[in-house]
Amino acid sequence: MCPIQILLFEDRKIPDKYREDVQALLEGVFDYDEDSIKFEPEAHTKIIAVDSDDKVVGHLAAYVREVEFENFSSSLGMIGDVATVTQFQRRGIAKKMIESAHVLFRKVGIKHSILFAYNTGVYKSSGYKTMANEVHFLDQDGNWKTFVYRGSMFCELSDHTWPKGLINLKGLAV
Ligand SMILES: CC(C)(COP(=O)(O)OP(=O)(O)OC[C@H]1O[C@@H](n2cnc3c(N)ncnc32)[C@H](O)[C@@H]1OP(=O)(O)O)[C@@H](O)C(=O)NCCC(=O)NCCS
16 A cells, blocks of 8 residues: 555645655755845745654645637636656656546546646546647746746646647746
8 A cells, every 4th residue: 555645735725744754855956046036926825744753744836827729718627746756756646646636627627637748658547638738828037928838737637628829827837
């Protein structure tokens, strides 16, 4: 039996006992530099994985955002900051956290989820496919940009086909 537990916290409200571990994990894998972070994305659900000693071994941020496709608006699930502590990698923890985000998205009627991957191979078995859509988004430098984002992926969470064409994210690409 895998002793890993998946916990969800709304509105970024991670309990104090996990906060330092989460920060250390994110700084370790993403090379975070407080000074380089200009814009914080909106409130979102933090999903963390903890081991049997209640130590944080994984993190994922799940966002719900109202975005614009070419002919309509829709709520979109967005997944970011996926990280697993090195010694716990390749045990299905990222996959479990993604599944948990999908459950959350489906509960609120979201039909599609997207993410921007460094390594697209990680997400294929969770149902993600390469996205060919142009994306209009706010970059960390404060400028709006439009292009086909390398590593962008979508997942159909229902029987609704993923739309073609431009997506206006109306905010940061997380
Ligand atoms: C990428 C990362 C989050 C994967 O976490 P993990 O808990 O080890 O992932 P899982 O064990 O759930 O594996 C999920 C899938 O990804 C694959 N995978 C995991 N790490 C991989 C890697 N480095 N290269 C290629 N595939 C990988 C697994 O084989 C699995 O595929 P499968 O379901 O088809 O068998 C973790 O390696 C990490 O934190 N890396 C540093 C941070 C990072 O790069 N995060 C963003 C990635 S876009």
